[in-house]
Structures are given as C-alpha cells and as structure tokens.
Amino acid sequence: MSAGALVSAPVPDASGASGSPGAAGSGAAASGAAGSGAGAGAARPWYFSPWVTVPVPALLAALDALLANDLGSATEMITSMVAAAALLLRKRWPLIALLATLPGMELSNIWLAPMFAVYSVAVRYRNRWPMWIGGLLVALTQFVPWPWGDFTLAWDRTTALAAMYAVLTAAAPIALGMLVTTRRELAVRLDELTRGQERERRLLAQSVLSTERARLAREMHDVVSHQVSLISIQAGALQVRAGDPNATKETARTIRQLSVKTLEELRQMVGVLRAAGGDAKQLTPQPTLADLPRLVAESGLSCDLEADVEEPLPEPVERAAYRTVQEALTNVRKHAPGSCVTVRLTRGSGSLQVTVANTAGSPDATPLLLPSGGHGLIGLGERAQQLGGTLSATPTPDGGFTVAASFPTG
Template sequence: MTTAAPPPGRPPSRRPAWVTAPWLMLLLPVLLSLVDAALVARGSSWWENGLSVLAAVALLLRRRLPGPVLLLVLPGSYLNYIWIAPVTAVYTAAARWSRTWLSVLCATVFALVEFFHWPLSDHPLALDRDNALYAIQCVMLAAGPAALGLLSRTRLELAARLDELTRGQERESRLLAERVLITERGRLAREMHDVVSHQVSLISIQAGALQVSSSDPAAVATARTIRELSVRTLEELRQMVGVLRTSRVRTDVPPAPQPRLADLERLIEESGLAAETEVSVGGRAWPEAVERAAYRTVQEALTNIGKYAPDAAVLVRVRARGSVLRVEVRNGPPALRPVGALPGGGHGLVGLRERAQLLGGTMTAGPTGDGGFEVSADLPAAGS
C-alpha cells in the first residue's frame, strides 16, 4: 500500500496520532492539576490537600458537567494556591456554554475567590498599590481562560456555519443544474413535438387521401385505421409535451384517462396483427398501476412484433395467478423479412423492466426455440 505524498511546499507531518487523542486531552489537565496540588501541599492540612485533589479529579467530568465541576474546584482554589484546575474549569465552562454572561459570571467568581483568598489576613483590604496589582492579576488569571473558551466556542460555531454554507451552495448548484436540465428537456420536447407531429401529420394526410381515392375496401379500412392512430398519437404527444413544458400542475384541467385492462381488446384490434387473445384476470379489482403496466407491456410487445414480424402468429395471454398478474406476448418466426428497417433505440423493453421492478415484479424478454420472441411479466398487486 502506497502513502499519498504531502502537498508541495508543506513539510510532512511527523506528529504521532496519540498526541491529539481524546483520552489524552481529557487526562492531561487532570495530571497537571495533581502535580500542581502536590507542589502546594507543603504546609497545608490533610483536608486542604484533599480539596485540591478533589478539584483535580473533578476535571474528569468537566465536559459533561462544567458548572458543578467549577463549584467543586473553587473550594480547593480558595484554600490552596492551585491554579491549573480552576483555570481549566473556567475555560471548559466558557467553551461549553452558549450564553456569554454565564462565562463572564464564572470568570468573575473565580477572580473574587482568588482575590479574597484564605486566610484573609494575607491580603488586608486597603487602597494601595499592592492590592491594585493583585486585583489586576486575579482579573487576568480569570479573564484569560474565559476568553480562550469563548474563542474556541466561536471557532466551532463558525466552522459549523461554514460547513452549512458549503452544503447550501452545493445544494443550490445541484438545483441550478437540475433546473438547467429541465429547461433543456423542455426545449428538446418542443423540438420532438415539432418534428414528430409534422411527420405524423403527413402520415395522416396520406392515409386520408388513400381512404378517399382507393376503391379497395380493405385498403380503405387500413387507411382509416392509420388516420385514427395518427390523430390519437398527435393528441397523446401534445399532452406529454404539455406536461413537460408546464412548470406547475394545473388543477382546473382533469388528467387524461390512463389505459386499463379493459382497453386491451381495442389495442389488439388496432395493431392489425393476427393475434390470439386469452384474457382472464379473475373477479378482483387490480390496482391502477398494475393494469397500466400490463397494458404498456402488451402495447410495447405488439409494437415490436409489428416492426420485425408483422406476418407471424401472435399469442397475447393475460392471466391472474393469485395476487400476481402474468402477462405473456409471444410471436412465432416471421415468414418474410419486414420491408424497411424501422428505427428503435431499445429503450422500450428497458422501460417495461423498470416499471415491473417498481411494482415488485419481474419482466423477461428473449427469443424462443422456434425462432420467435416472447415477452413475459409478473406484476404483483401487493407491490403497487
């Protein structure tokens, strides 16, 4: 395993990981306070030294209970000249509490305890230079850790704010990219509508002309079907493009009806294929998503058969198996090659598979042993 090289111009860090370990940061002030208590232990009684040791040990709880720890530290500071324990307690209180006046109160209490130190006879109250210097010393001794604690808390708050602003900028950039993508999709939808509607309109016009000029009843019926399908395609295309171009949902316009299982018969008739149909969905009411997925599966399969095997025998079977609706569309081998290769992107079957997976089902498609093709889907009602 190779180690990443440090950035150019920056020396490699040789500081071991244990230097900044959390346990060391917790124990180091405690150890220093015990050393401080040992240095001032000479000449003190056992209970004064006990209060100094209590002040040092109480620092173990300073992060969870900064206020009570400061109260436990002050007696030892009042009776003995220990400084590390109270300074650490004041710093922790200022760094943990979000209210500045509490930090100022802690520093003030510590300064008063230091100034009126036991015994009081060591510092008689008088307006002289010694008392003034000692008062300044006590204020600086208390204000220093309080200021450092406030600075540490402010730094953490600024870091959190900066991180929040960074995430907000990333979110805004992502939303802007999505908005640009939606706009581009709307533009492509308009272009698709212009191109496809023009071509389908020409097909409809040619079918209408054939319907009027032809004397063959079969040709007239085929031309009528082509014209009806063209008109319906244009209407669906306009609705889809309208949804893509609309920035908000209109509640005053009812949505177009979605295809259901009852529309399968008309779909198979309009396909123009010689299809054998078996539809047995049982007496239960299937969810709308399941019926729509079954309809789209049959529609896509018949469209592909019309492209690649229009003269083949077709079997459409839709059956209920408990709470699962099974859809099968199978065609035999084509007798003739289709005239002209119709374009196809291969996205139809992918969309069917994704639709089935969203319902908790499966969809398979592949060639059969006799040279035909089969599309089958299992659509559970529980997954809708």
C-alpha cells in the same frame, strides 16, 4: 514563552483581522460563507469595524489610567499609558501587547488594559497554551504587589480575596474570548451545513428530474412506436387498396385519426416536460388493463387475448402491464409481420403474470422499415424493476418470440 506558543495558529478575532495559516480552514470557510450566503451586503455592524475596535479599548484604558493613578507619579502614569498605547497593537501582535501591559498593571493601579490584551490572545490563538500562559501572567501580576519584597503569603481572608480577584481578572476575558471564538466557529460550521443541505437539495431535485425525464421518455417511446407502427400498417394497406375509392378513403381517415391521436399524446407529454414541478398525475395518457381489448383490436395483428383478471389492480401495475403488451405488439409488427400472437394475463398469488408470445413471421409479409433505438425492452425492464417485478424476452425454437413479465400486486 515557548517557541511553540509564539507560532501557534491564530484565528480571526472580532475585528475581522486575518489569522495565521493554522486558521486557514476556518478563514476559507468563512470567506466561502460570505461569498455564498451573506455576501458583501451582510457586512458587520459599524461598531465591529477596525476604526472602532482598535482605538476605543486604548482610549478606555487611558481613561482608566487617568482615574486610577496618581497624576503626580511619573512611574505610574508612564507605565499605564504605555499599557494603553500597547492595545493599539493587540490585533496584530496580541502577545507583545499583553506583555507590554503587565508592567503598568504591576506598577500602577490599572486593570482594564491587561484584560483587553488577554482577551485578544484568547480570541486570536487556536492553540490554548498562549491563552493559559497569558492568563496566568495576568493573575500573578494582579495577585503579587509591587515591590515584591514586601509580599508575604498568608493563609487569611485578605489573601483569599486577592487570589479570587486575580483569578477573575484573568478568567473573565479568557472566557469571553473563548465564547467569541466558539460562536464564530459554530457560525462557520452552520454556514457549511446550510450550504451542504442546499447542495443536497439541488442534487435531489436533479435526481428526481432525471427520473421523471426517463419515465417520460419511456412513455413517449411506447406511445410513438405503437402509433407510428399502426400508421405504417394503414399506409401499406392504402397502397394495396389504391384501386378501391371507398377503401382508400376509409384507410386515409384511419391514418388521419392515428396521426391526430399521436400528435395529441405527444403534445400532452411535452406539456408535462415544460411544466415546472409536474407530477405523475399530469402524465397523460394513463391506460389501464381496461384498454387492452381496444389495443389488441387496433393492433392489426392476428391476436388472441386471454385476460384472467377480474379485480382491479394498483394503477402502476395495470399501466406497466399495458405498456408491456403495447411494446410487445409493436415489436411483432416491426420484426414478425403476419405472425400469430397470444396475449395472456394471469392473476397469481400476489403477482400479475403478463405473457406475449408470437409465432414466426410470414415469409410473404414485408417487415416495417421503422427506426429502432433499442430502448423498448430496456424501458420495459426498468418499469418491472421499479415495481419490484421481473421481465424476460427470449426467442422460441419455432422462430417466434416470448415476452414474459411478472409484477407484484401487493
């Protein structure tokens, strides 16, 4: 036997005995599978425990020796019983156990002990050389009778049958051992694949959740910025009209309505965030281009709306266009109060063009002192990019600003 065969890497066999370092990968994967999937509760059946798989083959081999040999022959009984006892070592030292069973097979009529031993070699070792060498030894031992001097090789039917029996005696346990090893490796690979798919599902769910949260954040930013800027304008008007009771009451009523509306929209969107598995249909409000006239009328700005859109467009496109106009008007109120705004929507060939242009703000107007996170235009760019469109925001030479977006309608 070569040194390479003696140190070849074993794999765990059916009893659960640990292998050598060469099988560390499979052992680690198997332990991981036990930890993640089956766990301690999915232990092997009792007949796979070492208390069964170690003594039972030895007892069967001893019974084979008692039934097949002459009880009065000391040579046959001693060699066959040594072969049966050697099976007790087949889990830890399968090669030694195999070599110990060969004299019993040669000098007596046993065959069960060598078959158990060569099966253990086939199961234990990942390197196939020990398995093939062990199978060859078993086949030769079965084929060549004792004493060797009486053996003559003749090309007849008896020799052919003897050779066939010898090959089957060695090949059957080897095939079974390879089947068990392959099945165990497939189980480990299947568990790794299952855990990999589970990780992919978790990552996909996290990605979808992150995308949904980003979309909700954009919606909340647009709604809150717009509504709060309107509230700020009305509060400023309330200060100016403090001497007129009727105007003060009307402005206070408007502030109250805007505040209630803002809180209601926030409550609806927070409900979507809390709902597990909420979809886009639950996201409210969902404004469209039909709501643009009301948006422009309530903006508190000197604003002209030019909408050349007659046919309905896809809902995502209409919602993105509405949010673009809403955010642009909010920015005008923040940074250029008193300016004139033009909102233009044009239906082109396969796209919707949205342009919001404002002049320079009035020097007498006081800008709204509202906090800004700088995410408004970023959110608009993300909306346009998701729909396959474009967005640009550029200042004009006269001190104004222009926000232009293009959304494909196909």
